[in-house]
Amino acid sequence: MKLHFYILSILLIGLSSCKEEPTSQADLNSQSQHPKLILTAQGVQDIRAQLGNIPIFDNTLKKVKAEIDAEIENGIEVPVPKDYSGGYTHVTHKRNWLVLQKAGVLYQILDDEKYAKYVKDMLMQYEALYKTLPLHPKTRSYARGKLFWQCLNDSNWLVYVSQAYDCVYNYLTEAERDKLETNLFRPFADHISVDSPQFYQRVHNHSTWGNAAVGMIGLVMDDEQLINRALYGIKDLKLDANKKDDDGGFLNKDGKAGFLANIEEPFSPDGYYNEGPYYQRYAMYPFLIFATGLHNVKPELKIFEYKDGVLLKSINALLNLSDADGDFFPLNDGQKGMSYYNNALVTAVDISYYYGEQDQGLLSISEKQDQVLLDDSGLAIALGIKEGKVKPFEKKSINLSDGPDGNQGGVGILRQDDVELVFKYAAQGSSHGHYDKLSFSLYENGEEVIQDYGLARFVNIEQKGGGNYLKENKTWAKQTIAHNTVIQNETSHFNGKYEIGSEHHPDLHYFSSENENIQVVSAKETNAYPGTEMLRTMVIIKDEDLEKPYMLDIMKLTSDKSNQYDFPFYYFGQVLETNFEYQVQETLKTLGDKNGYQHLFLEATAKANDGNSKFSWLNNNKFYTITTATTNRDKILFARIGANDPEFNLRRDPTLILRRKNEKNTLFVSTIESHGSYSPVTESAVNSKSSISELKIVLNTNDYTAIEIITINGNKKLFITANNSASKEAKHTLKINDNSYQWTGAYYFK
Structure with missing residues (x-):
């Protein structure tokens, strides 16, 4: 309540004495009226009229006010730049851009001059510093900034500080504005753009920040040249289109740059x-x-x-x-x-x-x-x-297309009760992409069941590579073996080459989420390994015979030569039970020497069963079981991440790998089910055993694959997927073991 009275009292004073308030709607709409970017002059009036009566806004305002008051009390610090991400000068300048933006907003909402003075004083210190700065002393970046080690962070700073400048614009005198714009803002924008085309003239998240920074300060200053530079890039700039940046991306490869190009190219029509x-x-x-x-x-x-x-x-x-x-x-x-x-x-x-x-x-x-x-x-x-x-x-279940026109693969998410399946059949993903075509991850109620590793980086932790990408990001995290998909001959998809991967993408076979009890996504990849076609169909099935929805996974491989195929499952938790005998390694050795295999310790090996191999584990007090169709020619490998990692940059996570050698055409079929629970309080285990007794491949031809799932109570379910004609209107007739099946659409399940 005290805050509300304080705000209201300020309002009464401010509304009676503020000389900068517009007097008409025409003034409010004028481009010369400030603030005008994010917080608007009309918005200030509307907010002031509601203060004390909008709880979530009032509470946010209270927290921000307390934060900025403490910063003002501590004084201003604008140190000479010298550090990487996470270092003192980096963190200080990063905090300053946030503080400046918030202080500017407080000045407008509370009409308290101390916030405007604080912004002005700090900006003047930056003006005095910036005109003396050479390039940042850290040389790692492909595009060095001045306040920060990379232009990206300089752009972050200007995006936020532009908002602060907008909020105090009318508080400053014309001479003060001229000083800031001449010595700080325009040189700052020029360095990000004209001086750093390898950073600015791209389609990439880095460039988006650069475009926005230049454009926003241009909007505040009514500088059409900067605004156009932001929207369309720098015209008539000569760049080497074959020169790589440090992320592996190409500069201005298609001759496109600027904010609009960064909207046009990376986003699919679905918004992915x-x-x-x-x-x-x-x-x-x-x-x-x-x-x-x-x-x-x-x-x-x-x-x-x-x-x-x-x-x-x-x-x-x-x-x-x-x-x-x-x-x-x-x-x-x-x-x-x-x-x-x-x-x-x-x-x-x-x-x-x-x-x-x-x-x-x-x-x-x-x-x-x-x-x-x-x-x-x-x-x-x-x-x-x-x-x-x-x-x-x-x-809900959703399929998001990838590519500017939505025809470069995508990501399918199947959701059923607490289970979420994420199936990635997207394009390369620019320089941040991994070589993981047709990979998946599985979640239950927000917890990872089968994980995707993610990146190898400790963001803004200076002790770990200056907070930047670690070398293991390329040698491990991007490699195919780090993901839950097929690896052929211990070689990553596209041989781990960005240029090749960027030219290709998987294609959606079909997506179906209309039936609440069975949801399917299927996609095909034909370029990851020349001469090999991968068709993966993933299903979430809700069956009254099982406690929870379970996953059915069908990976069909067709190749023109014999290969070794590895098929990993990156699980979390404690091994409970297998239906096969395994031998633990007395001495740890690596699984291979390149393509990510050098980072895996081999912990145990097994000969798979002829029929089904089952693996159960416990994680987060829940039981899980993989049932997979195998032959006694298959091998099962227990491995763990962390080999050849002297600085402990990688997590020591486990994986189970199904290995199949000397096969041209083959089929990997598995189910993953969550079942039961364990209470450490009562020390009781409920439903700790798998409810699937058998998984059978009953048909596998060029046109159809049929899988039978038999539960422990003897009930049988049959899933048939069309490997070619998979439209919703397609009509199918199929005979399996003297039984005839007819259906319309991509799949049959009963």
């Missing part, structure tokens, strides 16, 4: 971002913040309608790429634990609600985030929650 959800989350902030500025200052561009409104679509896609806890699936270079609680997703949710169709499910996510933006969109969220409009955000 080709670098994956981790980097989509990172890129969404500059995408949406600059788009908001363009919407407010240059509405004629209709930026939120560009490419059929893909920016707003992408937020829904991104939210659907998270598990039950809101953590993003770690596709490509993704750090586990990144979630929609990140500040970039607060921005995404608020902007999506305000500028989109006001999806009331977004309000439930905002409630979980427990904060809003202190701007027009945050006010809209706060009012929606206050007015009781909140509805759950429902995540």
